[in-house]
Amino acid sequence: MPYGPEITYDDTLKVWSGGERENYFAPHLSIGEIIFREMERHPKLIAQISATEKTVLTREEVRFNAMRVATYMRGLGLKQCDIVGLIARNTTHLVAVAYACFFNGMPFHSLNISYEQDTIEKLLSITRPSLIFCDGDEYARVLAATEHIKLDTTIITMRNHPSGSLRILDILSTSIEDNFRPARLEQGPDQTLAILCSSGTTGVPKAVTFTNSQQILWSCTPMTTDVVQYSHSTLDWFSGLSVCINAGVFSTTSIIADNKFDPAFLCRIIEEYKITFLVQSPSQMAMLVSCPEFDASDLSSIRHYVYGGTACSVEMQHRMRRRLKQADCLVFSYNLTEMNSLGCLNLHFDEKPNSVGRPVKGIRVKIINEKGEALGPSAVGEVCFYSGQHWSGYYGNPEETRIMVDSQRWLHTGDMGYMDPDGFLYIVDRKKDMLKYQSIMYYPSEIERVISQIPDVVEVCVFGVWDEVNGDEAAASVVKKPGTQLSAQDVVKFVKERIGAKYKQLNAGAIIVEDLVRSPNGKTHRVATKAHFLEVTNRTRTQDSWFK
Template sequence: MPNKPESKYDPKLKVWSGGERSNYFAPHLSIGEIIFREMERHPKLIAQISATEKTVLTREEVRFNAMRVATYMRGLGLKQCDIVGLIARNTTHLVAVAYACFFNGMPFHSLNISYEQDTIEKLLSITRPSLIFCDGDEYERVLAATEHIKLDTTIITMRNHPSGSLRIQDILTTPIEDNFRPARLEQGPDQTLAILCSSGTTGVPKAVTITNSQQVLLTFFRLTSDDVQYTHSTLDWISGLITIISAGVFSTTSIIADNVFDPALLCRLIKEYKITFIFQCPSHMAMLANCPEFETSDLSSIRFYIYGGSNCSLKVQNRIRSRLSHDCLHFAYALTELNSVGCTNLHFDEKPNSVGRPIKGISLKIINEQGEALGPNETGQVCFLNGQNWSGYYGNPEETLIIRDSEKWLHTGDLGYMDEDGFLYIIARQKDMLKYHNIMYYPNEIETVISQMQNVAEVCVFGVWDAVNGDEAAASVVKRHGTNLVAQDVLDFVKEHIDAQYKQLNAGVIIVDDLKRSANGKTNRRATKAHFLEITNRRAFGGQSM
């Protein structure tokens, strides 16, 4: 079992803390130096297995490959101030590229493969990478983006290589530099390790810097060389970054796949490779719990099942828990800007709706609209302090000042409260607030009710503007596999369980195959609403009822 965080409360400052964090390794060591040293210590252990490409690499092979890529970068004259771009799936040699950047003290900027062309151009124009690694599937789009923003850079493909492209296999022929050692960081642990992207659920993603700090390590989960890890997250997710770092630091085996997420395949992988550690987003959890294979899958090997990124209904959580051999499903509440997990809930039975207590090294407070700290059971905006340097949003000091105040507290934009036992509860995103006849309410209040329906797999509620009433609630609902569900069932259920007229689904319901999502897998409320309006307007035009 992991170390259970304890919550300490300062009644004078009205601040909760997970206590002091101690470094697992010598504090002067960079993430790259730690991984290099640990891979030297265990060269023959299996580092990675690709379930889709059918490749197996030892830790020695990964380390040599990373040194070859790092040597190639050094040969180009790249320095620690340069940035490497990534737009790639979890393919065999992506780990070598990531570790090469760590070894050289150079941050990579990772973009999601599903980004639209203008988003790719805007993000690349911010960081202007000196070298870009991408899948051949995205080569033409990346090339067009670099030409449009006049970025002179070298593009290397990772899979499905177009004719004439520079391939990762070509780079792996580079002779390793004599007496190769990882670079010492010019700025020490304050230096930027990587640049990820914000979720983009409210607009164009921002380039979020990640600090080269040991706080990114999930030390409280006590991973060992016996553990087998899996996440479908690519390196533009904080979960993907944490997983690839944990694999290098704690000598675990990583199972990877470069396909579109397939819950049935995951069931098979867990059984075949005896996966012990899973880091997953709630949308994939819902897909897993909703697939036919889940009912008979062997999940007995799992000892850590971590999820985060957005809300997950209690029904899905309980379905997952019912198939696990012991209590190991834990929520990890974080924001990319925090550079680590903020809270984790290891007390599901006692506090099933909580996102947990702050971990070591993290302080937390709840503030009102005036910025004043609130006490237990008072609702306000959740703020975190991690005590480490953060370089902010790359190239965007204005947005950095909005999310981080002068005392270095990060303002999450989430509304929540701390209970008397020091457990955090998230109520809603501040920006999701709706008003009906000037009465304030939040869509997740209605989502929580709908999620209780037996035949509902996922739901997204949003407001549709009405000139008289204001924000009328509407819902897009995904039904469970093999069940029957119609819009009227949802309308009736909400009416039966919610008395308030302003919380009724006054703008209607549609049943959909899936919700619209951001590139990072989170439900995109804005895009789901747009899809709802498109469907309902088409039906209205065609004379059909909802």
């Protein structure tokens, strides 16, 4: 095959495998021990540059800061069974807090800054952290949440410090413990490293445990000391955690920013810092390729542009690919936070556009039908993954854990997809997003792919609107390119001209919106976007805003 290292396919079990994973480091070493040793090896290399706070830290400075925070935690009497809370942007010293937790073998529970008050309270009531680091911007909300759930904890602010608050700089004045060494894990590699949150696109996020496993380490392309990486993701995202860990392990330079995502700003810092490794969500890609600065920006430094987490139109990917110089630098990724590692990577976009790739080493994939039977190539079913590593499940939620992982440790993704004859995975849609029009099943992504072909479309979300006669009638909320004259009627007409089937028409109409409604981690919130559509269409039926 022309696609690099071969995967294997067991025709009897109908399972695809990426092969055995090889550890870079001794398997008994924790992530904290590995980062501590590797930072000792390259003390003078630049570890991090904040493009917004204008700070520069060497690896030695980051390690010392992490040791100070870890010593402070030890001074409070915190143990490996305790949990540290994080609700923070990517500020200068957040990395020291994360590494301190790793050094102490103490998991942190990271929440998104955009969460509503009820969500913050619910999540904190599950893990009940003994110590919370948050930005001053969220201090009042965090304090109110801890008081409401009767949580006795210390709160430390990372930026914009309210008067009288305990600040991260106060903690960094702590004297490092004599002969400081990272702690050995009491439970070994199966111990929880961190607790992130599920995307929350269908309800309140769940607290997802993340195992202290080396499987999170990037192993698909070389990560060397000349790599300059950037991700706007915070530590409540898999991508944010992964970038943070890989920077410590592989001695790369991280560019960070604590501002709201701004595509023009990203264009500038790619040029200024010569970013080589960029990790983004498809929605961020859509904003980037649609901003006025995109076409004139120098993106030649980028060697790998990694994106994933949700669907991405082929046209959007092609627009990005045309601006990237190096072959196969556009990398579609697929993983679940629950998997605690990468699942698939597509390193062959030009040959296999819109595939999420082949299973990486250490990962097995199977496609099952409604009876749980494994299916062969090209058959559509639910995508299931097996990583071979321990997963502690959703923290404090054994019922949902049992739904997610079966007795043989296969993770059931809820995504519908298929493997092609070359072992590349294609995601069709979310299982729960399947719609039914007059008893005929269809996926909203089928219509989304057509709408995405319109040159003036930036993003689209299709969903079903219930009709007593027809069932789920398709409707669309569409984000158009700034400065264009695309109308809802244009979108409905475009779909009608390209899809012959009546049940796949936009029978419930379309609206043009400034942006889709998103969950805090940037994914399109289909339920909330649908609710906004219904609110708009119920408020006004004029053709200027709605067309059916």
